[in-house]
Amino acid sequence: MTTTDIVNRLRIWAADGSKAERRLAEIILSDIEYASRAPIADLALRAGVSEPTVTRFCRSLGCEGVREFKFKLAQVLAIGGLYLFPEPLVRDERDARVVDAVADGAAAAIQRARDTTDMSTVNAVAEMAVNAGQICVFGSGGVSSLGAVEMQNRLFRLGLSVVAHTDGQMQRMQSAVCDKKSLVFAISASGQATSIIESVRVARQYGARTVAITNPGSDLAKEAEVCLPFVIAPDTQLYKPTAGRYSLLFIIDLIAMTTAEMIGPSVLEGLRRIRISLSGLNMSDPGRPVGD
Amino acid sequence: MTTTDIVNRLRIWAADGSKAERRLAEIILSDIEYASRAPIADLALRAGVSEPTVTRFCRSLGCEGVREFKFKLAQVLAIGGLYLFPEPLVRDERDARVVDAVADGAAAAIQRARDTTDMSTVNAVAEMAVNAGQICVFGSGGVSSLGAVEMQNRLFRLGLSVVAHTDGQMQRMQSAVCDKKSLVFAISASGQATSIIESVRVARQYGARTVAITNPGSDLAKEAEVCLPFVIAPDTQLYKPTAGRYSLLFIIDLIAMTTAEMIGPSVLEGLRRIRISLSGLNMSDPGRPVGD
DNA sequence: AGGCAAAATGTAAAAAAGCAACATAAAATT
DNA sequence: AATTTTATGTTGCTTTTTTACATTTTGCCT
Structure with a gap:
């Protein structure tokens, strides 16, 4: 794509x-x-x-x-x-530079994720999620732990039983109680986080299905059953925001949305109505801005 | 109607x-x-x-x-x-649609945040952050609490003293110990979260400076000293890509980046230390992995 | 049932919107 | 400066939508 x-x-x-x-x-x-x-x-x-x-x-x-x-x-x-x-903001050059840098980085990150994400994998993952008895999400480090929590947030709303752990010890403990009905999401930008790699290995030994969202070449990717590529481009400036966040969010959105669709129309129909009624889409008042 | x-x-x-x-x-x-x-x-x-x-x-x-x-x-x-x-629709088409929906939504959200965020406000906020003795970030609800944690993450790396609370009680307690050197970030998509509104009020009574990232028309916006507009309808994000997430992330990126630039080169030293400490932990101490 | 109003649907022509083919202007290239 | 290439405008044609009016159908009443 x-x-x-x-x-x-x-x-x-x-x-x-x-x-x-x-x-x-x-x-x-x-x-x-x-x-x-x-x-x-x-x-x-x-x-x-x-x-x-x-x-x-x-x-x-x-x-x-x-x-x-x-x-x-x-x-x-x-x-x-x-x-x-109504009135486009006027900025001086310095400000525009900052805004553009961040916006371009974000857009590029999403673009990258969009190009590298294979939907057939996402579909497979969503199917695992729907059929799982218990879903565990492991992530650590700034971006990845955020992603783990976010994933929990999203799947939880779909009525799935899901728990996120950003702490290494908790990840190990959790993986030790996994079984054949378990699904483990392992998120790591580097793919080298030891606690996560080990947790995946252990969970797998107990029969859990495992999905890594990580660098495809990494150890973690090798350890997991399925890998969704998530790569963070090295930033030139250290203090510059890591645009990779947007990629991860995007991948999570894809998984959550696909899973939602897979759970079934019956659930979604109600949700859709709620959303539409709230979003004011049906209003004949087009001038009114609505939030998302 | x-x-x-x-x-x-x-x-x-x-x-x-x-x-x-x-x-x-x-x-x-x-x-x-x-x-x-x-x-x-x-x-x-x-x-x-x-x-x-x-x-x-x-x-x-x-x-x-x-x-x-x-x-x-x-x-x-x-x-x-x-x-x-309809059922006969090809898989690929459905897949493409999901990807498009998420990507387009994200891009639009970023575009919008880009166009509506006033950099002079961001600059003012960054200056507050640089001069603050203690920074508190309050957020509640899926998107906002995520944002709070993220903000903590970002500012912490700049060597600032920052703490995030997503729990209402903790927010109140924290705000009760604020003083003139404190800076409070209050993140709320709705702008109606009572614990956050009250925390802002209390913190302000003790002389803290307050920044709301919220709906400009909301109670929270009125309560805080400065408001950065962030609009998102509260319950619409049941299963759809919540494009608002990307907006919030974007705003946080802007603040963090502006703050970093304001602090100057000394930031780099702190980041370098963090990086070193992480790389040391990464392999040797699996209990505290990094995945950034 | 037969007839009659009211509603529903169809027909044909006008208006609006989008597009293609060619003409002209601007720009890049030599 | 001449020439090619590219970008933009003009004109008229095609598709799409709508209006105005004609026709049919439906429901109702005697």
């Missing part, structure tokens, strides 16, 4: 595109809600370009035409929320 | 509507993906009705026209989950 999401592509075009493309991208980004509903004539007028330019722009963004472009924008709005940007 | 989403209304029509409406509703429900993209001529043909009937049908469903109807269908597809798809 080499595709980027539209928002990202729009941003790229807003920076790198030609004159007309830049103006268009800016107009669209500044008000996605509007852009997703307006006819291209309006859009063209606002951006000061001609209508076919809009069509061409959509195509160069990877869409089949304007319709598909709007379709995707609508979906972005649905998931990301309805946001209006 | 309608209280049900389109899919529900479609189901109602499929059961109660007139002949043509029933057929239409069935066709649409049987393949929402198709219906959301196909021209009404196709739809009309499939359902064996005339084109204006489709338009009228959309109107009676509360939409302004066919376009808006399709717009909403697109959003339902993004939000509502894959079980809305």
Whole structure:
């Protein structure tokens, strides 16, 4: 998969595109809600370009035409929320640099995860999760322990029995009481965390199924039954935020979502209604921004 | 105002509507993906009705026209989950959709945080952090508590004295021992979490400086000295990718990075020590692994 | 049953939106 | 400066949606 999401592509075009493309991208980004509903004539007028330019722009963004472009924008709005940007913030160069650095890093991390994550593996993992009697999530270190807790959080909401351990001793103890019905998620960016490697080995001895979210070449990856690649690019600046967090979050989102879908429509139908009613999607008041 | 989403209304029509409406509703429900993209001529043909009937049908469903109807269908597809798809749909397509949904949502959330976060506020907050004697981070709820821990993680690495509490009682206790040198970060998606609001109030009474990362209109926002906008509807994240997570992470990244830059080179020394201490522990002491 | 109003649906033509083909302008390259 | 390439605009055509009106169906009353 080499595709980027539209928002990202729009941003790229807003920076790198030609004159007309830049103006268009800016107009669209500044008000996605509007852009997703307006006819291209309006859009063209606002951006000061001609209508076919809009069509061409959509195509160069990877869409089949304007319709598909709007379709995707609508979906972005649905998931990301309805946001209006009345007055774009003006920043000085220094501030913009920081914001861009972080945002670009985050976007790149998600992109990377998106490109390297194999959905058939995710599906297999989700199936394990659905059939597991008990799910244990092990993670340690800044990013990975955060991921472990997050995974617990997500799966717990689906009614699954799940526990996360970020402490090495607890991980060992937990793995010692695993059985054939157990599923172990082992999260480690390095894939070298000893307590996690050992916990996986022990859990496996007791018949548990094991999934590693880690560096594919690492010891942990070898130890586990299944591996979902999670690689953190080494950061040049030490104090710079580790964009890898976003990758991990993304992978966890994928697993949680796939698992949710697999659990079954009956449960989800209710949840979907709740969400939609809360999100105000059904409201005929499009100007109102809603959160996500 | 309608209280049900389109899919529900479609189901109602499929059961109660007139002949043509029933057929239409069935066709649409049987393949929402198709219906959301196909021209009404196709739809009309499939359902064996005339084109204006489709338009009228959309109107009676509360939409302004066919376009808006399709717009909403697109959003339902993004939000509502894959079980809305007809069975014969290929696996790959479903997979691609999950990935797209999560990635697009994440990207949109980051994009939005990027555009709405005011760097002058972040700079001010960073300066508070640098000058604080003690930093407390309070958060509760899935996303916010995660954010609190993450904030602790990040600021700790910069050599700052920081503690995170996700427990209401601990938050109160902590706030009771705040003083003029204290800085409190209060993270809450809703901005209504009572323990956090009260903790902020108490801490402020003792002279602490307070920063809320929350819904700008909320009680918490009013209580705190500074507010960084972070909006997320509380209960919508039942099973869907909560794009808001990415926003929060992004905001935290900005704060941490800005703070780091403000502290300057001395930060690097602290980080270097952490890294050394971790690499030493990594292999030799399995009880305290690192996985960063 | 037959007839009549009301609702539902269909037909055909107009309006709107999107697009393709070609023309022109800008830019890069030589 | 000439030439090629690329980007953008103009015009008119196609598809899609909608309006206005005609026709059919349905339910109801005598």
